[in-house]
Amino acid sequence: MIEVKDLHKSFGDAHILKGITTSFEKGKTNLIIGQSGSGKTVFLKCLLGLFDYESGSISYEGKLFKTLSNDQRRELRAEIGMVFQGSALFDSMTIAENVMFPLRMFTKQSKSEMEDRVNVVLNRVNLENAHHKMPSEASGGMQKRVAIARAIVNNPKYLFCDEPNSGLDPKTAIVIDNLIQEITDEFNITTVINSHDMNSVMEIGEKIVFLKDGLKAWEGSKETIFKTDNEVVTDFVYSSELFKKVRKMYIEENL
Amino acid sequence: MNYLHNIGAYFIMIKDTFRKPTKWSVMKPLILKDIDDLIIGSLGIVAFIAFFVGGVVAIQTSLNIDSPLIPKYLVGFATRQSIILEFAPTFISIIMAGKVGSFITSSIGTMRVTEQIDALEVMGINAINYLVFPKFVALTLYPFVISIAMFLGVLGGMAACVYGGYGTLEDYIEGIQTDFIPFHIVYAFIKTLVFAFILATVPSFYGYFMKGGALEVGKASTTSFVWTSVIIILLNFLLTSLLLG
Numbered sequence: 001m002i003e004v005k006d007l008h009k010s011f012g013d014a015h016i017l018k019g020i021t022t023s024f025e026k027g028k029t030n031l032i033i034g035q036s037g038s039g040k041t042v043f044l045k046c047l048l049g050l051f052d053y054e055s056g057s058i059s060y061e062g063k064l065f066k067t068l069s070n071d072q073r074r075e076l077r078a079e080i081g082m083v084f085q086g087s088a089l090f091d092s093m094t095i096a097e098n099v100m101f102p103l104r105m106f107t108k109q110s111k112s113e114m115e116d117r118v119n120v121v122l123n124r125v126n127l128e129n130a131h132h133k134m135p136s137e138a139s140g141g142m143q144k145r146v147a148i149a150r151a152i153v154n155n156p157k158y159l160f161c162d163e164p165n166s167g168l169d170p171k172t173a174i175v176i177d178n179l180i181q182e183i184t185d186e187f188n189i190t191t192v193i194n195s196h197d198m199n200s201v202m203e204i205g206e207k208i209v210f211l212k213d214g215l216k217a218w219e220g221s222k223e224t225i226f227k228t229d230n231e232v233v234t235d236f237v238y239s240s241e242l243f244k245k246v247r248k249m250y251i252e253e254n255l
Numbered sequence: 256m257n258y259l260h261n262i263g264a265y266f267i268m269i270k271d272t273f274r275k276p277t278k279w280s281v282m283k284p285l286i287l288k289d290i291d292d293l294i295i296g297s298l299g300i301v302a303f304i305a306f307f308v309g310g311v312v313a314i315q316t317s318l319n320i321d322s323p324l325i326p327k328y329l330v331g332f333a334t335r336q337s338i339i340l341e342f343a344p345t346f347i348s349i350i351m352a353g354k355v356g357s358f359i360t361s362s363i364g365t366m367r368v369t370e371q372i373d374a375l376e377v378m379g380i381n382a383i384n385y386l387v388f389p390k391f392v393a394l395t396l397y398p399f400v401i402s403i404a405m406f407l408g409v410l411g412g413m414a415a416c417v418y419g420g421y422g423t424l425e426d427y428i429e430g431i432q433t434d435f436i437p438f439h440i441v442y443a444f445i446k447t448l449v450f451a452f453i454l455a456t457v458p459s460f461y462g463y464f465m466k467g468g469a470l471e472v473g474k475a476s477t478t479s480f481v482w483t484s485v486i487i488i489l490l491n492f493l494l495t496s497l498l499l500g
Contacts, residue, residue: 048377070275077379088370092288102378104281
């Protein structure tokens with residue numbers, strides 16, 4: 001479990017995070033949602049330790065991140081998998097080499113053991129025949145799947161995804177959502193997804209944290225988000241006519 | 256204030272380059288790739304420029320000697336001194352700031368823009384060591400490039416002098432042997448090693464700490480070239496004053 005208490009982060013005079021308190025539960029897909037500029041990416045980068053923060057605390061399984069030594073932080077980071085918005089695959093490496101990279105860095109496995117593991121995770125993301133392709137030869141959806149494979153190859157305890165569906169067509173986006181959900185369940189990991197894709201919210205949001213102007217405006221799940229009367233949330237989530245109708249139908253069905 | 260901040264950040268980056276090293280099995284191929292990109296890949300252009308500039312120095316020297324009192328071997332002597340003392344170590348380094356420096360800044364800058372550096376940091380890897388150290392090691396072979404530039408510069412001067420009809424082979428060879436001071440070679444290689452360090456680290460600094468998108472990668476490459484050149488010229492003045500002054 002990841003716990004966040006009263007987190008504040010500023011850039012110069014701009015106060016981006018204004019005291020966020022929440023938690024992300026193990027074995028669940030936790031979504032951070034909110035409008036552009038609401039502080040989602042800054043929040044995610046604070047969780048990952050890429051940004052330092054002024055006050056508040058972030059703890060992983062009760063261990064305060066700020067109090068960890070460099071060695072302890074390195075150990076923790078070896079347990080984190082991250083899927084970046086643009087996939088962030090290494091251009092100079094093939095897909096198989098990209099996936100193998102964390103194993104080469106953090107394990108003492110033999111080459112054949114690493115190749116076996118790479119085969120397992122590439123099969124898991126349905127990329128059986130892409131080993132020798134370069135990232136530039138792969139489509140956006142394939143790159144996202146490679147990024148997921150790289151993130152899970154070292155059996156992480158935590159999986160972070162920054163807008164994993166951005167730039168993907170709706171069908172591929174659902175494939176990626178389902179893949180993340182399945183991996184979370186299968187390996188019982190704590191998954192935190194930064195998203196503003198409402199399909200993802202409805203499909204896989206076991207816990208949802210809604211940010212507005214650097215504050216937590218609401219939290220709940222995909223079930224409770226249908227019922228909430230919090231106007232800030234409903235204005236954002238049900239901004240399209242389609243989602244308004246979906247919500248109406250859901251409420252009528254469940255009454 | 257911004258300059259002071261950048262100088263501080265540059266020295267912290269240098270410290271981090273040697274801290275928390277990447278596994279040797281990962282580092283070795285990176286070093287070999289950088290030797291290929293930065294050293295082997297530069298040999299062609301360095302050889303071409305050195306040979307023809309050596310030729311031009313010999314022709315210019317010959318054309319500017321009017322007095323019959325000046326010995327003919329001066330063409331070889333002047334060419335050797337110009338090439339070994341300044342052209343090969345300093346001006347080849349300025350050219351390398353454009354070729355190698357821009358390559359380093361744009362490749363690291365692109366990794367920054369595409370979040371590849373963030374990916375390394377999230378994995379707990381010392382990204383500065385991973386990216387800068389192989390370039391530093393590769394550029395320790397830079398004196399090899401400069402040796403070739405020295406040899407080809409003097410050879411180019413000889414070819415231009417003899418085949419252009421500006422002097423005889425015997426005079427040219429006498430010139431390149433006259434008053435030869437071995438310390439001049441030591442001085443040239445001390446400069447070369449200092450410039451190699453600058454070529455590896457200054458462009459890496461501008462690539463690593465760049466902010467923005469593709470346009471800023473181009474701007475960072477230009478800024479990197481300008482500052483690398485300025486630092487090389489200033490250090491050249493300082494080292495010449497200290498070692499030969």
